[in-house]
Amino acid sequence: MAVFFRASDSGINFEVAEYQEFPRPEPEDAPTETPKPKLKHISVVLLSFGLLCVLQGILNISLRLALTEPTDKGETEISVCPEGWIMFGSSCYYISSQRRSWDNSRRDCMQREADLVIITSRQEQAFLTGFTAAAWVGMTDREQEGTWVWVDGTPLDEDMLQWANGQPDGAYGGEDCADLRTMKNFIGLNDFNCSSRNQWICEKALL
Template structure:
């Protein structure tokens, strides 16, 4: 009986150590909310930028104005890794790209072209419904990736500011 209790005690200690190790590993891998010298409160840190995910819905232009008032701008996605990080916080969110100046020529809010290596949703951009000139990030079961959409549609948005 003593052997059984000793073995059970050792298993309990090992389980506690494993739980603590897993929690520490998970907290290091997860995006961190920083304050003070890092990101503002309620913003997430990824690499060298801070991200704000709105919970309200506005048009693309009004969303951009909200970001500018926060000393930020709509997010510019520079890599597949950044796109993967941003995916999943909302079903759809405005991002900082449009082809308003020239149909089919997608430009970020800083004037740089949208890179081909980013993931567009299947069949996008398609300019449907007489013109979809603003960019969004979609996270839906059968519709995942960048998408073009009508700029006046009310959607959530993502702001970005450098750290």
């Protein structure tokens, strides 16, 4: 609304009029503001989390299928030692509590799908030392006196393993089987009469 004043000899007149205000034109090159997407970073986080969940699910399914896939081998593979056996390296060992001859001890191991232990390193010998005072192992010189071989036919490596002090000695008319001794000042492999009764150690491979 506008007010106009007019002066004349007779006095002062004024008029009241209304006017319309028009919006100011915007420059053609004025930048147009683009509204920024809200919560954009939250969407990225949620998408990444969803992809991780999918990948985790695929990995779990793949592992489960791999573990349950049957093998082509005829024999059953074991991944842990049977109850009552102990593990060292890639083998399982059974330490008997009974006493039998060397042949009967080996027969017991075979009934357990194993054999008398074959010791192949000083580390293995050290591990087995101390469980008993004396235990049969899978070694004999029955075929040729003085030539010690393991039950699988491999010869004894004299430099690899340790005999007890003064052994083998072939005492008492012949000692053709070997045991592992853990006695005071008498520790290591020992030749002994095969018919004597000893504890024994069985071994089977951990597949």
